[in-house]
Amino acid sequence: MTTYRRKATLAALSAAVVAGALLPTAPASAAAASAAAPRLDWTPCGPAGQGQECATLPVPLDYRDPRGEQLALAVTRIRSTRPDARRGTLLALPGGPGGSGVERLTQKGPRLARETGGMYDLVGFDPRGVGGSTRAHCRIDEADRRLVTLRAWPGPDGGIDVNVERSRRVADACRRNGGPVLDSLTTANQVRDMDLLRRALGERRISVWGSSYGAYAAAQYAQKHPHRTDRIVLDSSGDPDPRRVAQGWLRDMAKGVDDRFPDFAAWAAHPDRDGEGLRLAERPEQVRPLFLAPAARLDVTPVPSAHPGVPVDGNVLRQALQVSLVGDAAFPALARLIQAVQDPAAATDPARRPVLPPPLAAPLSDEDATITTGVVCNDVRWTGTVEEHRAAVAADRAAHPLTAGLPANITPCAYWKEPAEKPTRITAKGPSNILMIQNRRDPNTPHSSGLKMRAALGDRARLVTVEQGGHGVYLGNGNACGDATVSRFLRTGERPAEDTYCPSAD
Template identity: 30%
Template sequence: MSLTGRPLAAAAVATVLALGLSGCSLLDGNGNGGGSDAPAPASATPQTPPTGAEALGKYYGQKLSWTKCPGGQCANLTVPLSYDDPQGQTIKVKVLKVPATRKKNRLGSLVVNPGGPGGSGIDYAQAADFIVGKPVRQRYDIVGFDPRGVGRSEPINCLDDRQLDSFLGEDPTPDTPTEEQSFAQTAKSFAEACKTHAGPLLAHVSTVDAAKDMDILRAALGDPKLNYLGKSYGTFLGATYADLFPKTVGQFVLDGVVPPDLTSEEINQGQAAGFEVATRAWAKNCVDEGDCPLGSSVDDVMQGMRDFLKGLDANPIPSGDAHVPQLTEGWGSLGIAAAMYDQGSWGILTDALRAAVQNRDGRQLMSLANTYADRTDTGRYTGNIMEVIYAVNCLDKPDTANLKVYEKQAKEFTASAPTWGPFLAWSSLPCGYWPVKATGETKKITAAGSGPIVVVGTTRDPATPYEWSVRLNNELANSSLITYNGDGHTAYTRSNACVDDAIDNYYVKKQVPRDGLKC
C-alpha cells in the first residue's frame, strides 16, 4: 500500500509511546480525564452553514454535549452519510477535547490530525502535552476527531485479524507472471471484502467528506474560523478544507505535505524516492556507528538491504509470532519502513537487522512491523488504518487494474529508488479493483482568500518528500514555508527549537513565519 498513510500516524504514536503514554482506548471508561473534572458546557451559539449549503443547517446548528472521558472530554458530532442527501442517513463522528491549561487566556480550539489516512485524531489529541508546544497547549483546547470510517467513527473493517496478517505478509514486489496474478487476486479479494463489510459508508469516506465534517465540527465548537494542525495526510485534509472553505481558515499549519494535485503514480514515485533517501541516511549512520550488519559502505549497505529483502521473499525467517510464524518480505519491509519515520529508531533497526542476518531471528524486525501496523505482539490490531487507508485513497485517487502499468512503473521507480521502487510501484493495485468509483480529483489548490497558512517541510522526510512542501507552498495564494534540514517524518515538536518557536508564535502571537525560514 502507499506508505503515505500508515506511518503518518505511526510516527506520532511512536513518539507518544517513547514518552511512556498509555496506548489504551480513550472511550473504555478507564483512566483519568484531562483538564477540568466537570464536563464542559455545550458549545457556543449555533452557527449557520456556508452560502449554498443551507440544507445542512441542522448540522451546523448542533450543540456538542461533552462528557468526561479518559484523556479529556468526549462528544459525538452528527454529520450526513452523504452530503448529496443531507436529509438522509446520518453517522456519528467521535471527538475528544483536551481543554486549554490557561482558560482565562484561551484563544479557541485547535483541531489536529496526525495523518494516515486512518490515523486517530482522538489518540493524537490525547497526547496534547507532546504534540504542540507549551504556549499553544496553554491557550488552545486541543481537539481531535476520528474521521468517518476511522477508529471510533463508524470504522471500516474489511478483514479479520488473521486475514489482515495474511494480506500484509503477501509478496509486495511480484516479479514473475505467476506472482503478479497472485498479488492481483489478493488485491481484488481485499477490495471485495471491503465492499461486503463496509456497506454504504464505503462510498462516503473521501477526503472531501472528511473536510466537510471538519467545518461542521468548527461550527459545533463555536469557532468562527478553524485553527488546525495537520501532519502528513493531515496536510491533504487541511489543504482540501482550505480549498472548500478559504474564508474560515484560521491559524493553519501543514507539516509534511501531500499536495492534492499529485496523481497516485506521482505519490508512489515520490515516496519511493523519499524512502530511498531516508534509508541511505540510516545506512550512513549504520556505517558510522561501526559493525553494520549489511556492509561497510553506504552503497554496500543499500545493496545488502535489497539482498536481505530478496532473501526473505525466497526464504522467510522465524518471526517469533504465534500468528505470523514467518517474517516474509512484506512484513520485513514494513518493519524497515517503520524505522524510517524517526531517526530515534535507527539503532533499533540496526540491531533488528543484525539479529535477522546473523542469527535468522526475525523477532525484533517483526516488532517494528507491528508498530507500523498498529498490531500488538499477541496479534490484535488496535486500529483499522491498514484497511481504511485504501478506502480513502481509492476514493481520492483513481487507479487501474492493468498489470502492465504496474510493471512499467516498477521499472521506472527502480531506476531512481532501487530499494523501495518496486514496493511502492505495486502499492495501489487494490484501488484498481475498488468497488466504488473514485470521487476525488487531482487539482491544484490555491485557497485564494484564506488567512496565512504555514507549510513545513523536512529535507530527508521519507513519507512526504521535502519537494512536496515546496510545491504546495508555491501553489497556495497565502502561505509561508519553514524548512527543517533533518531526518524523519514531519518537524513540529520532534525536531528543534527553531521550528517549534516559529510555529508556537504563529499560533499564539499570530506572527507569520518569514517565508523561506530555514531551521
C-alpha cells in the same frame, strides 16, 4: 494497539495507502450549510489531571440528506487555560488515512497547550471510520490484512500477478460488504465534518494543525472554506495534484526512502554503535548493500521470526525498513533485525529469531484495513492497466531497489468503483495564513512533494524546511528551531517573511 504500533502502522500506510464516496459537492455542501449545528455534551475523559473532555458529534451519513441517517464521531478537547487571552479553537488533524485525532490530542495536548501559551481550546476528533467513531467493515481476509500484503510488494522476480489477484479480492470484499458507510469515507466528507464541528463548537473561524494526510485534509478545508480559517499549519505535506492524490503519494515514496536511507546508514556505521553491538559497517556507503543482499536472499529462503506464523522474507525486511525510517528511535530495532536475519543460529535457537516491528507482527484489524483502503480509493480514480503497472514496477525496481517496485504497483483502487466527486484543486486564492513545515528527508512525504503543495498555495503560505529526516516535524523530531517557528505562528500569527530553513538539531 500500542502507541508505537499505531503510529508506525499509520505512518507506513500514509505514504502507500491501498484501495468510494459518492456525494456530489455542490448539493451536499449547500445542504450541510443549512443543517442545524448539533449540540456537544462534554464529559471528563483521558489521563487524570489533563483536563480532557470527550463528546460525540453526529454527522450525516450523506450530506445530501443532512437530517437522514447519522454517524457518530468521537471528539475530545482540552480547554484554554487563559480565558482572557483565548484565541479560539485549534484542531489537531492526524495522518493516515486512519489516524485517531482523539489519540493525537491525548498524546500531544499537554505540550501543545504549553507551546501555544494556553490560548486555544485544543480539539481532536476521530474521522468517520476511525477509532471511537462509526466504523466500516470490508471483511477483508486476514491474510490480506497484514501490512506486507495490504501493501502491494511485487514478487521476488518483480512479478505482480499475486498483487493483481489480491487487489481484485480486496476490492470485491469492500464492494460486497462496505455499504454506505464505506462509501462515505472521503476527504471531502472529512472537510464537511470539520466544518460541522466548527459550527457545533460555536466558532466563526478555526485554526488547524494537520500532519501528513491531515495536512492534505487541512489544505482542502482551507481551500473550500478560506474565510473560516484562522491559522493553518501544514506539517509534512504531499503533492496535492487532484488527478493523482494518494496514487501520487505512493509513487513519491520511492524517492522518499532513497532520501532518508543515508540517515540510517550514517547511524549504523557510526563508531558509537560499537558499544551497542549494532554497528553494521565501517562506512555509511557500505550499509546499503548490507541491506539489499539479505533482502535478496530472503526472497529465496525466508527465515522464521520470533512471531509464530510470520516468516521473514525479502518484502518483510523491506517493509520493516520503510516503517523504521519514520523516526530515528526505530533505528536500533532495524539494525538488530538486519543482524538477526543473517544469524545462522536463528534457525535452531528460537531466542535468536528476528523480532519484527509491531506493525508487521500481526494483521491489522478489518476496521483499520478498511479505512486505510477506503478513503484513498474513494477520493480519486487510480489510473493504469495491469500491463502499464507491470512495466512501471520493472522500471521502479531498477531505479529504486530499496522499495523494489512497491510504489508503482497495482492496488485495490484499480478495481474500485468510479468516484462521483472530484478532489478540490489547491490554489493560491485565499487568505495568506498558512505555514508549512517539512523535513528535508522524509520517507513518506518527500521534501520535493511538499514543494508541490507549496507551489500550489503561492503567497498563501510560507515554508519552513528542517534539515532532518523522518516523518512528522512539529513536536515530533526535537528540532527547536522548527518547533519555535510553528509555536510563534500559532501564538502571534507571525510567519517568516519568506520561505526559511532550520538546521539539524544534532
